[in-house]
């Protein structure tokens with residue numbers, strides 16, 4: 148496809164990229180299209196040729212994002228799916244990985260490119276990373292090889308399901324600790340190098356934008372359908388009880404130690420897991436380690452989990468687990 152045949156829908160949802168300073172710190176604000184006109188160079192702006200900017204009604208700091216926002220973005224893409232060749236979602240970095248995973252589960256894969264991006268410094272401020280992140284996202288979105296939801300940040304492209312925010316301020320805000328990035332872009336030539344072969348990506352991905360995905364856009368489960376329990380040496384029974392004794396909660400991601408180890412001498416925890424499993428709650432055991440996979444039962448402390456029917460989350464990200472359980476379970 149030649150450059151002029153691409154038409155990209157750029158959806159601005161808020162986040163640092165379009166924020167303005169205020170007395171209480173940076174705040175999400177409207178008027179993103181004008182910001183682009185004011186702050187991109189002529190050459191950078193020319194790269195947005197054939198793109199349409201769509202600003203969501205109320206731009207937000209993504210720390211305030213809820214499933215409502217995921218569904219709003221997904222509906223926007225579904226409604227415009229036939230009109231555009233690709234989609235860019237400009238989003239706050241704080242919960243970008245959650246929204247990108249949610250979009251994956253709502254839209255499927257083997258889809259037109261959906262590229263999330265944002266920045267660590269607002270477009271309106273000096274030395275911002277926004278300009279480069281926008282033009283990189285456009286370049287990645289023009290690649291028909293990309294058939295899934297991905298996050299583009301600081302010259303790298305990550306699969307939504309593998310990405311996580313790893314730095315509060317560095318321009319390399321995202322990484323995929325348990326997987327290679329999908330692609331990278333040359334700083335000078337803007338040439339894209341795909342690390343994963345496209346055929347492999349297609350084979351492992353068999354969901355497409357179908358009616359059944361779109362039906363998921365209609366019914367939204369309660370927010371507390373999925374719980375997350377962080378195990379730590381000072382954990383109280385009250386916290387454990389609050390996580391498991393909620394009748395709305397159908398699934399819990401338990402963040403355990405190392406290879407998936409819980410404190411098996413904590414009888415209150417083990418008993419709560421048992422009772423929750425008996426009433427059908429799915430429990431996924433994710434390691435608190437930044438890298439590596441759960442090997443549940445490698446240690447005696449972890450083998451009780453196998454008996455209780457707790458499932459290993461392998462090396463999946465928390466963002467992937469929470470959105471998958473919320474949308475699909």
Ligand code: ASP
Pocket residue numbers: 161162163164207208209210238239240241242265266267
């Ligand atoms: N708090 C901001 C947000 O997530 C941070 C950012 O965009 O980088 O919306």
